[in-house]
Amino acid sequence: MTTTSGAETTESGTDEPTVAHLEQEGDVAADYIEELLDIADLDGDIELDVRDGRAYVSVEASEEGSGALRVLSDPETVRALQELTRIAVQSKTGRFSRLILDIGGSRDTRQSELEQLVARAIERLGDGAGQASLPAMSSYERKLVHDIVAERGYVSESYGEGADRHTVIRRA
Template sequence: MDSAAADREQTSPQQDVEDVTAQDPTDAADGSDPDGAGADRQTSESVAAADAADASDEESDAEDDDSDDDDDSDSDPLETEGEVAADYLEELLDIADLDGDIDTYVENGRAHVSVITDSKVLVGADGEVLEALQELARLAVITETGNRSRLMLDVGGYREQRRKTLTDLARDAIEEVKSSGEPARLTPMNPFERKIVHDVVAEAGLTSESEGEEPQRRVVIQPAD
């Protein structure tokens, strides 16, 4: 073997090593895509898939919101009145440290709220505290809904008992008017009480009217023509 051939055999392995080490390691690891274009495509596809998933979630949330809005729009305004007033009164009972259950219902085109309790604190003399609470409950409804409220509040069955008392009072006055032929002027009453008397008088076939100014406004029962 001549010296030139020997030199070629000795230098060939070193050149091979230099050739290998001169290559970019990333090229060896990713020989099919030396510029990383495949990785970029994979990342873009992942981002697109994630965006699509987010969009789907947002659409689902929007549908849920629309469904909630539909449920709200279908609710009875009078039932809403009762619920708002009940929440207000429940908070008031907690503040005053008073026991009582609250019931709501709709009757004769009005929302009714009844506080079931043995305490007379929320009724007051001649129902004055009850009337004030009713006005506060109505204000709570107006504040919450923006609509005028004709809500009726009862506490401890006071109004129901008062209804019976006024019905008996009206019937006695009706008999007096029929026998005397003269009008009968009753004691001053609040609007709720006057309405009860007017209804009883109408059932008896007579007429009645209210006269005076609050809080001295009263019912006058007129004799038959």
């Protein structure tokens, strides 16, 4: 592997960020989120991690402010804050970021919702449907769905473009 501008070129020729690059993204994102929390006068504990080739930034309510982050943990709000944070990271590092932001356990909640959605789709397949289409969702959510579907022994593919991109599940 060769290293160029904070990314490793793999044998397949694709650039993947190094752990150091992802840790830098996390640090920049944490600084940005901390500033936002200060502006909103909210308390939160920020944890950084690297998972599946992405920086993962988690914000949990501190003991004193438990529940105060609830307003920020709405899925649309998390998605918007994630995009703003990615832009801030890109502005600071000069590189595109695919970081994941989790506020108040919103990602775990969404994971459970996606598992239920997949279960209902598989149930439709069991009732004789040839395929089951899920609603449009983000690339991160589609990846989670593909993983859940594969764990359950089915196959899935993404179809559509942009905001209309969705997942279709079929029997293996």
